[in-house]
Amino acid sequence: MLLRRTFRDGPKVRNETVANLSMLPEAAIAALEATLKGHSLVPAGQEVTVLRALPHGHVAAVAAMARQLGLPALLGSPCRSRDLVYGLIVSRVIHPASKLSTLSRWADCTLGADLQIAGASTDEIYAAMDWLSDRQDGIEKRLAAKHLGPEANPSRMALFDLTSSWVTGRHCQLAKRGYSRDRKKGLPQIEYGVLTDPAGRPVAVRVFAGDTADPVAFTDIVEVIRTGFGLDRLVLVGDRGMITAARIAAIKELNDTGTDFGWITALRAPAIAKLAADDGPLQMSLFDTHDLAEITHPDYPHERLIACRNPALAAERARKRNELLAATETALARIAERVERGSLAGAGKIGEAVGQIVNKYKVSKHFHRTITDTSFAYERDHAAITAEAALDGIYVLRTSVPATDLDAPRWSPGIRTWPMSNATSAASKPTTSTYAPSTTGCLSASKPTY
Secondary structure: OOOEEEEEEEEEEEEOOOOOOOOOHHHHHHHHHHHHHOOOOOOOOOOOOOOOOOOOHHHHHHHHHHHOOOOHHOOOOOHHHHHHHHHHHHHHOOOOOOOHHHHHHHHHHHHHHOOOOOOOOOOHHHHHHHHHHHHHHHHHHHHHHOOOOOOOOOOOEEEEEEEEOOOOOOOOOEOOOOOOOOOOOOOOOEEEEEHHHHHHHEEEEEEEOOOOOOOHHHHHHHHHHHHHHOOOOEEEEEEOOOHHHHHHHHHHHHOOOOOOEEEEOOOOOOHHHHHHOOOOOOOOOOOOOOEEEEOOOOOOOOOOOEEEOOHHHHHHHHHHHHHHHHHHHHHHHHHHHHHOOOOOOHHHHHHHHHHHHHHHHOOOOEEEEEEEOOEEEEOOOOHHHHHHHHOEEEEEEEEOOOOOOOOOOHHHHHHHHHHHHHHHHHHHHOOOOOOOOOOOOOOOHHHHOO
């Protein structure tokens, strides 16, 4: 590299080489070149002060995926409320937390600045939730058309599950005491059901009072599918506590009016035991070569029964039963010692003590017990234990869908993916805070969001 100058000598323009810079380091050459161009150079690390750095990568990744899925357009036209709701959803993926906690985190990443929501107030959050609530039906209808329609969902399957969240407030009109899936006995709760496509993508959600039974919630979602979404040809997949015999009868009556709803559910343990009784169609030899077999029974006319065996589940149930039996025997032995010493007497008091034990470990059916005013004896019911163990890992699915539409190898894995819907329900649980549905008091605030 040469450093040259140009000058005029009378009428002529001449060039002169001042120096050969080729031997200089590249950094020195770059510095000299910048200086000659009029740039001011400062030592590295000086004149630049980092006032604040906000994390951005996770926000950019989630926001890009949300845009790819069409989430902003799904929510509605651009407005302040839509930006707040969109920010809540993106934040839910990045760092699941309550509305109050989420609000305080927007200033700690680029999400607040990108959407211009960093300074949002709690009243604005409430208003945005009401804005979303007013648009829920339309959003769900578009999701149903996209994920449950015949083109996107050729199997016609739709999964529904119910979960609950316990309530710490005192003014929620939906808070009732019922069956707690959070194992928070004695506390009021709210329940909500999630409808998904076969892959577990949520399509709709409904909130119910805390004492709502699974079949009641199922009836409600069937009506939503039929009248709200305009769908009349679906296969509804639910657990055995939800799609009961009464609900199946109701679906049959509905089908008589022109709809075509099918169902996939599972049999309860007593029904499975009946199938496995002497000369019954459910025999263990069915699983000698395969873990899946199709059977029939007169109690289920025009239905298909798919018997499945899960070896891992069988081992887990055997382990758990043995642990519970051992724990029950240990506790009952202590009661027997107290009775023998005379520190516990009277059939009523002895029975009360025994009842507390068997109710705790839930294996009362596997023990014979004899109680008098002065004695207590117990022993395992080996016949009952053996009969139950024979069905470990066995579950039976029942469906109205003919094999020509959906064969067993295709739809039985569908109900095996039921935990995907359960996981969706669990992920939708609100985190307890001032702004979570589990503590707000008005019905509109208790409506679920996405």
